[in-house]
Structure formats: C-alpha cells, structure tokens
Amino acid sequence: MLLDPYLKQPYLPRLSYWVGCFSVYDREETLGEELNKYDPNDPVDRDLLIRRYCLKSRPRETFHHRRAKFDVLEQALADPTFDFASIWEEDEDQEDFYDFWSWPSNWPEIIDPRGLFQAIKETAKEVWHEDLQRSNLPSLQSCREIPERDLGTYDWLFSVDNPQEWKNVFNLAVTPSDLTTLGPVFEKEDFTLSIEGPMNSLIFRPSHWPPSTAFTYCELDVLVSGISELEVRGSQFGGPLRGTLTRLNAGYFLRMEIGFDCVIECVALHVRIANVIGSYRRNSR
Structure with a gap:
C-alpha cells in the first residue's frame, strides 16, 4: 500500500x-x-x-x-x-x-x-x-518468474544500453568470466559497480590482433539508474561477480551474484557502462 x-x-x-x-x-x-x-x-x-x-x-x-x-x-x-x-x-x-x-x-x-x-x-x-x-515496469517478483529460457545470458555486457563502449576498446563479443568487484556504491535511487578482471577468453581475439598487443585485463563501471524495485541480500559485497541482464519491454531485470553470498536483483530503466579501460596487466584505479 x-x-x-x-x-x-x-x-x-x-x-x-x-x-x-x-x-x-x-x-x-x-x-x-x-x-x-x-x-x-x-x-x-x-x-x-x-x-x-x-x-x-x-x-x-x-x-x-x-x-x-x-x-x-x-x-x-x-x-x-x-x-x-x-x-x-x-x-x-x-x-x-x-x-x-x-x-x-x-x-x-x-x-x-x-x-x-x-x-x-x-x-x-x-x-x-x-x-x-x-x-509501468513489471514487479521484481514477476521478473523472477520469467522462464529460464527467456532470461538473459551471462554475456550481459552486450545487453546494456551502450554495448559499443565495450566494443570500442576490446572488439570482443564475450563478457569476461572472471570479473570481480568491491561491491555496489549506492547514491539516491541509483547504484554503481566498479568491476575488473583478466581477459581469459583470448580465443575470441580478432585474427588481426597479434598476441603481444591484445589487452589482457579490463576495468569498467556499471551504472544502474531509474530503479523501480531493488533487493540486496547477503553480507559479502565484494568478490567474484556473475550477472545476467534480461531486457524487458522497457527497461531491464538485472541479477548480480557477488562474492560468497551477496545477490543484487533489481528492475530498472537503464543499465549503462562507462570508463572502460583495457590494459596488459592489472592497474589500480
């Protein structure tokens, strides 16, 4: 009510x-x-x-x-x-x-x-x-009831509002599998996840990229805004990250599993990425 x-x-x-x-x-x-x-x-x-x-x-x-x-x-x-x-x-x-x-x-x-x-x-x-x-966005509960076959894949980087930001740097059609984060930073009704990880899936490297020049590490920010419903569960808010992003008629259903027991689920209008950085070794922001 x-x-x-x-x-x-x-x-x-x-x-x-x-x-x-x-x-x-x-x-x-x-x-x-x-x-x-x-x-x-x-x-x-x-x-x-x-x-x-x-x-x-x-x-x-x-x-x-x-x-x-x-x-x-x-x-x-x-x-x-x-x-x-x-x-x-x-x-x-x-x-x-x-x-x-x-x-x-x-x-x-x-x-x-x-x-x-x-x-x-x-x-x-x-x-x-x-x-x-x-x-007008659907409820979080109704999104949880979406059949698994209709949920997004783990290549969620290519379902965001602006996947070109990733492609401009890496030109790879794959979301790295070993991403980690320190956890979400909430500001009013939005939140940000800073994530990073090695580019282990180098079999997806374009053929014209010599191995010596291919980026081996990535960093980026995930910006979630226009949230209509949000639920955060768990105590370990940093660590390995695995996510799925499902496009709705308008907006997204986002689910992020972080660390040992943290789960972030939300329904939001916008999921964007920013500050995409490619490097040859780990760099601290």
Whole structure:
C-alpha cells in the first residue's frame, strides 16, 4: 500500500492536490507576492507556473506518488462532464491542507479551468517522463518468474544500453568470466559497480590482433539508474561477480551474484557502462 510521505496514512490524492501549491493561505506576504507576478490565463506564465510549482519535486515524494497524482488527473480529464471550475472552490466538508484556499489577490478568474489541467497533464508527461515509465515496469517478483529460457545470458555486457563502449576498446563479443568487484556504491535511487578482471577468453581475439598487443585485463563501471524495485541480500559485497541482464519491454531485470553470498536483483530503466579501460596487466584505479 502506498503511504502518504508525511502522514503515514494511505495515499489517496485528489485533483485539488495539483493546484494546492497556488494557495497562499498564511503565506500572503511571501508566496502571494511571488505568484501575483503571473497571470494564470497567459500561456507563457501558465507554463512557468506549472513547471515551477505544480511539478516541483517535494521531499519524500517518490515516483509512485507522482504516478498516483497523474492517474487522478488523467481520469478527470477523460470525463468530458467533469467540472474543473469546482476545484478552485473551497470545500468546507474536507479537512485537508489543500482545501484552505486563499488565491493570490491579483489573480483573475481562470478562463479555461479544463485547459489549465490539460496543460498540467501534458507538461507532467514531459517532465515526469522517466518516473511514469518506471511506474509501468513489471514487479521484481514477476521478473523472477520469467522462464529460464527467456532470461538473459551471462554475456550481459552486450545487453546494456551502450554495448559499443565495450566494443570500442576490446572488439570482443564475450563478457569476461572472471570479473570481480568491491561491491555496489549506492547514491539516491541509483547504484554503481566498479568491476575488473583478466581477459581469459583470448580465443575470441580478432585474427588481426597479434598476441603481444591484445589487452589482457579490463576495468569498467556499471551504472544502474531509474530503479523501480531493488533487493540486496547477503553480507559479502565484494568478490567474484556473475550477472545476467534480461531486457524487458522497457527497461531491464538485472541479477548480480557477488562474492560468497551477496545477490543484487533489481528492475530498472537503464543499465549503462562507462570508463572502460583495457590494459596488459592489472592497474589500480
């Protein structure tokens, strides 16, 4: 169940949440003065108001909350009889921050209330594009139930967003089998794995590469972003690495086995590689 990020109760957004950011109740001398500079009926001002206030990133709000708000908006717009003008009226039967309406003193009446909410939707689709994509990714549990024959192979380097980064350095159609890592580094909703290992599969070396000039060691970073669901199990976060990467309709199902008992599983929009280095012997980064 999705909880309100502040109240810790079920999150049940209403359409009024989209315009509650314009209420200057108890903020007339701060937010009120700022909003009075704009005309919500002017297309340029309206676009600025939507981007700066309606779609402002809020602490603790996740892509799940944004999806829920978007669905409420989309549902209302799908109803040709919905009265959008009523959203701007105070509802005395509701006890919610967003219902203590006090609009900027210089604002005129909204000429086209439905048009305003339609503009909010179109701009949200642009600004929240990745969040809305993430919300449509399959669950981690459903990915675990994918038949083995449909899972990715261990040559996962060639299923990432940018396999050319590897090919530009090694020109090899194989993922090294003896890769190791010190473990994941998490930053907000993303993580990075720095990996390295010997190039033992030299039978895949292009015929025009003399043995003396073929790289024998590789280093690279794996960058995972747009994660919708993540699970990390185990205690040994460094050591040998074995991975599979399964392409979904949009995004990936990634499974990495690391060291003695660590397993990283996630569903994410993007898996990229970067900082690919080839050398003739082990180099410390």
